[in-house]
Structure formats: C-alpha cells, structure tokens
Amino acid sequence: MSNDFVMSTSSYRTELTASDDFELDAGEVAAAFCVQAATPLGRGAFGETWRLDLGDGSYTAAKVIMSPTYSRARLDREVEGLRRADSPHVVKLIDTASIDVGGATRAALVFEFVPGGDATTRLTPGAQVDPGDVVRFGSGIMAGLATLHSVDTVHRDIKPANIAVRNGDWGQPVLLDLGLARVLDRESITSYPALMGTVPFMAPEQLRQERARKAADIFAVGVVLHLMLAGTHPFYEGHDTLTFTEAISLINAGPASLPEHVSADLAALVRRFLLPDESERGSARRACRDLAHLEGADSATTSTDREQQGDDHER
Numbered sequence: 197m198s199n200d201f202v203m204s205t206s207s208y209r210t211e212l213t214a215s216d217d218f219e220l221d222a223g224e225v226a227a228a229f230c231v232q233a234a235t236p237l238g239r240g241a242f243g244e245t246w247r248l249d250l251g252d253g254s255y256t257a258a259k260v261i262m263s264p265t266y267s268r269a270r271l272d273r274e275v276e277g278l279r280r281a282d283s284p285h286v287v288k289l290i291d292t293a294s295i296d297v298g299g300a301t302r303a304a305l306v307f308e309f310v311p312g313g314d315a316t317t318r319l320t321p322g323a324q325v326d327p328g329d330v331v332r333f334g335s336g337i338m339a340g341l342a343t344l345h346s347v348d349t350v351h352r353d354i355k356p357a358n359i360a361v362r363n364g365d366w367g368q369p370v371l372l373d374l375g376l377a378r379v380l381d382r383e384s385i386t387s388y389p390a391l392m393g394t395v396p397f398m399a400p401e402q403l404r405q406e407r408a409r410k411a412a413d414i415f416a417v418g419v420v421l422h423l424m425l426a427g428t429h430p431f432y433e434g435h436d437t438l439t440f441t442e443a444i445s446l447i448n449a450g451p452a453s454l455p456e457h458v459s460a461d462l463a464a465l466v467r468r469f470l471l472p473d474e475s476e477r478g479s480a481r482r483a484c485r486d487l488a489h490l491e492g493a494d495s496a497t498t499s500t501d502r503e504q505q506g507d508d509h510e511r
C-alpha cells in the first residue's frame with residue numbers, strides 16, 4: 197500500500213450502514229436460525245450483523261460471515277480467546293454456528309444482545325460528554341480491554357460503533373465486534389478501502405502497517421475519550437482528507453487541548469493513551485487503576501490491582 201493512501205477523517209461520524217444494503221433476506225436469516233424475526237444491525241467488510249428475536253421477549257445478535265472461505269472451524273480457532281473473556285464490558289459470545297442462508301453455508305457468531313444502542317447513537321459531533329461520565333465509560337472500556345488482553349486478544353477496531361452503551365448508561369460500555377480482529381488487522385487496510393471509517397482511530401503503528409498490538413487498543417480508546425470530552429477529534433479536526441504520512445505527523449505533533457472544564461489529571465491520562473510511542477501508553481490494567489483514582493476512592497479494585505503492577509508494557 198502506498199503511504200499516499202487517502203483517508204477520510206470525518207468518517208467516524210457516519211458509521212452505520214443503511215439497512216437496505218444488506219445482502220441477506222431477513223426472513224431467510226430468521227428461518228436459518230429458527231427464530232421469530234431478524235432485524236439488520238450493521239454490515240461490515242466480513243459479515244452482516246442481525247438482531248434475532250427469540251420470540252420470548254429476548255434477543256441475540258448474530259454476525260453472519262459473508263466470506264465463503266470462512267468456515268465454522270476457522271471461526272472457532274479465531275474466537276478461542278473470546279470464550280475465556282469474562283467481563284461485563286465484553287460482549288458475551290454465546291455460540292458459533294454454521295447456517296445455510298443466501299445460497300451458501302456460512303459461519304456465524306452468536307452474541308448476547310446489548311440493549312441501548314452503540315456509542316455513535318449517543319454522540320453528536322461537536323457536543324461534549326460530561327467528564328464524570330467519560331471517566332466511568334473509560335473505566336468500563338479499559339476493564340473490558342484488560343480482560344481481552346489477558347486472554348491475548350487484541351481488539352484492533354475500537355471505535356464508537358463497536359461499543360454498546362448498555363441501557364444508555366455511559367458507565368456500562370460493552371465492547372462489540374470481536375472475533376475477526378486478527379483477520380481484519382493489516383490485510384483489511386489494503387484490501388478493503390471501505391473500512392477507512394476505522395482509520396481515524398488507528399494508532400501510528402497501524403497506520404505504518406505494522407501489526408497492531410495491545411497498545412493500539414489503548415490509543416483507540418484515547419481517541420474515543422478525547423472525542424467525547426471535546427466533541428472533536430484529537431488530531432484531525434479541520435482536515436477532510438489526509439495521507440497516512442500526514443496523519444502520522446499530526447499524531448507526532450500531539451493532540452489538541454481538551455476543554456478547560458476537564459481536570460488536569462484526566463487530560464494528562466487521555467494524552468498518555470494518545471502517545472505516539474506505544475511503549476509509553478501503559479496497559480489497560482494500569483489505565484483501570486488510574487481511572488479508578490479519578491472516580492474517587494470508592495473502587496475496591498484499586499487496591500487489588502495495585503498489587504499487580506509490572507504488566508505495564510505487556511503486548
């Protein structure tokens with residue numbers, strides 16, 4: 197890929213795809229999963245996500261993999277770590293499946309359905325979220341990431357569209373869109389220009405097409421938290437398009453200042469997550485401790501986690 201590849205920096209505002217772009221038919225999806233109804237939720241490069249209505253007032257979310265080369269066996273290998281990721285802040289994988297739909301046998305991931313919409317539905321460009329809510333949100337995300345990282349899974353695609361806000365409560369974020377992270381990684385940047393919507397959240401090492409490690413997730417959370425606090429992107433505001441080289445220069449120059457009402461401690465923390473050198477961003481676990489301090493002294497996990505230092509440069 198050429199470094200002159202242009203990215204759209206405002207694409208984080210228009211994440212959700214119109215439902216009529218779906219390839220599969222709702223009735224067919226419902227029949228394949230033996231459920232009452234199926235409603236489209238989102239469509240990415242590798243699959244279509246559908247909400248399944250189980251008919252008893254409960255729902256699941258199923259991601260149907262559209263690539264015919266993606267078998268259930270391959271999927272099972274990919275999601276090994278996720279089965280062990282137990283956190284209220286990581287969407288629960290219920291099962292993998294193999295279904296006949298749209299004229300082919302397709303692999304699928306079935307997740308718990310998190311009610312309340314994803315973070316894009318709660319963010320308005322230019323509008324700011326209360327710093328207290330951002331700290332609670334950040335704590336939850338970092339706790340989810342610490343769990344994922346502890347089972348050696350890197351999310352690689354953290355952005356508002358991939359974070360559900362359970363019951364609309366900023367304190368209950370849930371990481372979504374897991375399982376394909378490994379495949380999506382760098383191959384997708386070159387093969388799927390349609391994925392450019394994710395680029396505004398990419399760490400400089402990802403923009404340089406290196407393999408994304410755990411610290412790339414920390415960077416992406418930093419972008420999300422800055423966006424929430426300021427209502428604007430930390431690096432790309434005022435630019436419609438940028439080459440990857442230009443984007444990296446802007447990241448190296450440092451983020452825009454956060455609004456005055458954001459405390460110096462919180463601003464310093466978000467700035468650390470956004471450092472160009474991945475070894476300086478700290479681990480998700482360390483971020484949990486630091487955010488817990490900002491939340492006040494009411495966190496029992498703070499003292500426990502303090503004993504588990506030494507993981508700050510984990511990959």
Ligand SMILES: Nc1ncnc2c1ncn2[C@@H]1O[C@H](COP(=O)(O)OP(=O)(O)O)[C@@H](O)[C@H]1O
Pocket residue numbers: 237238239240241242243244245257259287307308309310311313314357358360372373374
């Ligand atoms: N488990 C879930 N609970 C609630 N909403 C979900 C769930 N999974 C996905 N969604 C919604 O569907 C959208 C698309 O799903 P996602 O898994 O991110 O697939 P992709 O980005 O590949 O289309 C998400 O942005 C979110 O709004």
Ligand SMILES: [Mg+2]
Pocket residue numbers: 238240357358373
């Ligand atoms: Mg997604």
